[in-house]
Amino acid sequence: MAPITRSAGSVSVQERPILHSSTGIDEALALVMEDESDLTPLEDVDQVPEKQPRTPKKKAAPKKVPVEDDKRPGEERHSKSRNTRKPRKRATSQENTVTDSEVPPKKRKRACKPEPIYIIPDVEKKATPFRGRLGYACLNTVLRTRKPANEAIFCSRTCRIDTIKKNGIDWVKDLGRQNAEDMLKIIEWNEKNNIRFMRISSDMFPYASHETYGYSLEYCAAVLAQIGALAKRYGHRLTTHPGQFTQLGSPRGSVVRSSIRELEYHAEMLDRMGIDQDGVMIIHGGGVYGDKGAALARMKDVIKHKLPARVRARLVLENDELCYNAADLLPVCTELAVPLVFDYHHGMLNPSPGLPPSAIITQANEIFRRRGIRPKQHYSEPRAGAVSIMELRAHSDRCQTLPEGLPDDMDLMIEAKDKEQAVLHLYRIYDLCPVIHASLRPPVTHETKETKGRKSARKTRSQK
Template sequence: MAAPLRRSSRFQTCEPSTQAIQPSESPRKRKRTPSDTASDAEEEDKPSSKAGKKTRQPKPEPVYIIPDVSPKETTFKGRLGYACLNTILRNKKPVKDSIFCSRTCRLDSIKKNGVDWVKDLGRKNAEDLLTMLQWNEDNNIKFMRMSSEMFPFASHAVHGYSLEYCEPLLVRAGELAKKLGHRLTAHPGQYTQLGSPKPGVIEASIRELAYHAEMMDRMGLGADSVMIVHGGGTYGDKVATLGRVKQTITEVLNPAIRARLVLENDEMCYNAEDLLPLCEELDVPLVFDYHHDMLFPSSIPPSEIIRRADAIWQRRGIKPKQHLSEPRPGAVTLMERRAHADRCESLPIDLPDDMDLMIEAKDKEQAVLHLYRIYGLHPVNHESLRPPDENQTKETKGRKSNKRQRAKEAKGEDDDE
């Protein structure tokens, strides 16, 4: 008998209430006997679909048990997005069919195989971006952060390269995003430090921003496609460092880079209150991160920060965006609470109704679909759902820090990534 069907909180999506998963178990290996050899010979005499090869039965499609959600209400009507990787497409089998935009390599591989080899990785990443955009459209997701590894080492001081070779593919991806009404953004990595006292680090940071800006410009993306960076380290003097950030933005960045630059509060060095005056002075938008604000709060309430931050976005004519993540269940210490949970269970209290909200969760697109189901925001395709991990750990190894390696990368020296 077919399993009964349930309704979601708002849209009629058919979801089986119970489904059994029957894992296949292989018998333990044992020593072969003469009878085994005879059986093999008999099998070889049987006709097969291909000469000289045995027919193999295809593996059955896995059956997923999708648990119910507890419905909640909201007036939110904005877009939810995810960052860089789609877990369903990335985990496609066989591995050669996997879809993702972060193929990368080590510097030794570039030296060995040449720049054309690494450029081909970028070309494959750009091709897969087209597939990811269409998957998002089919699943009502219109907001995504592009991987910073789309073009590996494109900003490197020695091995860097122009993206002109891949412009036709980038144009196609940009046109598809615009046609579908999707917003694409970027978030250069933690080594992008605009306030560093070391000129080499500033130079490397500018090359990284220039690479991201070039990618977006060649895609023909509009002003809403921004590049988000943190304030960076404090280097023992937060006020002096913010002064260097200001100098880099006003005196060093070219107009194309500055037009896409956005700052974000973090959980260790610069909270929203630290960055807001600088953002208001320079008309640089501020992305408000709820998780970071919880760990490193400002003395002014989130509602006031959001109001002032949104005023900058509006003056610049750019759609506002925010970031949302939650600590892992059971996290207690600061390091444990910094790590992102697999999914988010609630939208923020101060969330404006019309906001682009990036969900920074381990389960990527599943975290977005999870919130869709909780709040009834959009219809959800049941075949696109995967169950959450029941054994989510609160442990985290934290971020590794290697001063010598970071110094080499900042100078563009030849070393492994």
Template sequence: MPSKRKHSALAQVEENVNVAEIASVLLSPVPPTLSENPQETSVERKISKRAKNRRAAAVAVADDTTVSPDTGLDSPLTELELDTPILTKKKRRAKAKDIPEAAADGDVVIASKRKRRTKAEGFSSAPEIDSEALASPRKRRTKANEPVVYDIPPVETRETDFKGRLGYACLNTLLRASKPESVFCSRTCRIDTILKHGFTAGRDGGEGMGEGMDYVKELGRKNAANLMEIIEWNEKNHIRFFRLSSEMFPFSSHAKYGYSLKYAREELKAAGDLARKYGHRLTTHPGQFTQLGSPKDDVVEASIRELDYHCEMMRYMELGKDSVIILHMGGVYGSKEDTIARFRGVYTTRLTDEMRARLVLENDEICYSADDLLPVCEELGIPIVLDYHHNWINPSTLPIPELISRIKVIWSRKGIKPKQHLSDPRPGAETVMEKRAHADRCKALPDDLPIDMDLMIEAKDKEQAVFQLYRVYRLAPVAHENLRPEKPPKPFERSRSRTTLEPGHGEDIGGMVSSYCESPDPGADSCGSQR
């Protein structure tokens, strides 16, 4: 270890540096050495921290003193005593390890930070470094933008005489996942978002105002603009049947936050013109909480506002009579007969002609079978949309050909092309509640499917489910780059105690309530928005 004498030598050097010498160093064009000894000039020296502090103090005094280039400092500085104390911040004394071990007694050594050796300095066999390579910036390795190639298994083809259109509902999975911006028609928000942006209620029940309303309206405008992109994509891929999302214009039918669609009439007309140009059929299916047979008048009022909103949207799009609005009868409320009677009264006395012209009913899997709907639909001239999946769970007593024949007569009376719904249950379904869930795709077309009607495919994979049937039955060409492999089915999560909901009743059995029974919040739609 270095001796204390070496440490004291450092302090002695710092004491011998007077203020005059420091000032001359600052004013000299060539920095002089601290000593004229030739042996000391060969050694690289630095002024310690304490000497630097004294030099700074001397410079502060020199600022107020006239300095002559020839004679050096003026008299006030030259008369300073070497032992004059200078008020500076106390610094840490140099530790012994900061003094090089090679310093001998009496040598003048200035402490400095150790210089870290590089690998090239430490090893004589280090490879030579290319200076040109160091000068040029390093190029970052870019990721190859190669398209993803999906393994699409072949399908077993079948024959069919079906000549109608296959469609899908509300969302295109490919466009929804597109980059940099998704394309879809169901942008929505929460009421809290409207209030945070700012909302002022309208006078006498009129339309509200504020930045919150501007925000939600802009969502609707964007949805309408994206609808045109979906129609164009569908046309390129030979899909000419599509269900519009009921969330196209969020909260439009709400009692407090509702608004007219007149502001978006240009976007809606452009989308309608495009659909008519290509011969596409567009329909809607309001949420399950739209129940005209409810015993509560506020639920009926909300349902009528919902129908009015859908009619207004189709009116600005100038869609024909084939663009229907599909509803379910709804909950049982203790008596099917009483519920159907209330529905009949609302339909005949409270709906507008435009609503009655577009309204059709669909059989469901829990409460109302096709047999339950046929009498009132034949009486009022309301077309029935036959859902094959629902009829499998909650079947009609009539054979399918006879049932379809009676349903087709009602469609003909209205002059509307018939439509039906198709979906498969999830694999492994056992109970009624499990069988209600839709599979990702459909395996086959129904055996009794009429050849002159349109079929809506209600499957999780949306357009991919349509492509699957296109390939199986060779109904239309399919671009391979638009195909995606089917995901393996997810198993059901079952508890030890399971209860079965009997179709045809819609009662609360074992704590499970049919989704078609009345909502605890009558003003909420199927997506949780307040209507």
């Protein structure tokens, strides 16, 4: 078939008809090769596949289509396929060698995020004649949540026994030293914010009272002395509250011995701080073990005959919400001259028949004064909407009121989840002390009734 020729300016362009057969394509290619200088190249001619019979039930593999890459002069041209990728060239050992002149790039430091702007809601103002000290327990939420995490300040770092076995006792003792050093910073923050009453965490020295892994606090004596001196200079009161496993009325000798070791550890910590008699140690009555009278008799015997004098000098009992109300403990406290801390929340859940809180406070504070110790009591509120006993036992995030009839010379420990924020909240409500606005944090919008505590291991295993 003869080509069709037309003139386009000074350039002669040959137009050829579209050829559909394979023979026609071969002829067209041959003509192009004869006079390539006068014609624009036919691109992608080889992309027109030759018709092949379709194989049933088998998909034909995609055909590789080479595409020319734009290359700089002197570079070798190569083809790429849409369905295959040329493997990357691995660097040789010579290429991986870092010369002396090369310097590894510096790690870019993460920029510190600016402190968020908190919207603090107004509070409903109330009045009270109380002018004593309010305190909080163990943890400062503002300092604990500082960023970055390695700059957080808290005095309750702890671990598991498996970690002690792995890292050694010196590693655990170093945790205690860090906790004690952070206690100095917490006291400074408290002073700045007019909070002069605090409970020290029982976990400040992890496993210090353990039968196998226990240790003396002599190694940290200097830091403990600094804590006591700082608290004394500012007029702060520091107390402790050993854990629920401290059971002086237990029928098991091993439990009683562990309880005494725990009390000795707390007494040593307070003694090394140089804290005076106001630094008390509060424990609950414990379990009834099927016979409350027998349990109380064992508790009295341990206090009178088995506790070291320095431990008994700081011991204080507290009513609880399940086993021992204030009426159960007041006779023991009066007989042994052991002060009683009255917990308002526990008293609400486990009341003393015929003995209102005002009468309990009067009798309890009399024992404190007889011993020359400044009276202290505990206050907390259940969460809004709580109904069941388990829900009612949980402390609210913050307290909205103060109990009536509080003596002016008494310290009141606020046992709330928001810790120092709960104290500052009451400061604002009752105008008890000046408040630094930058130290305030907003409360949660909706307070849950769940305790957020650790779930029972027994229940977890049963669900698997």
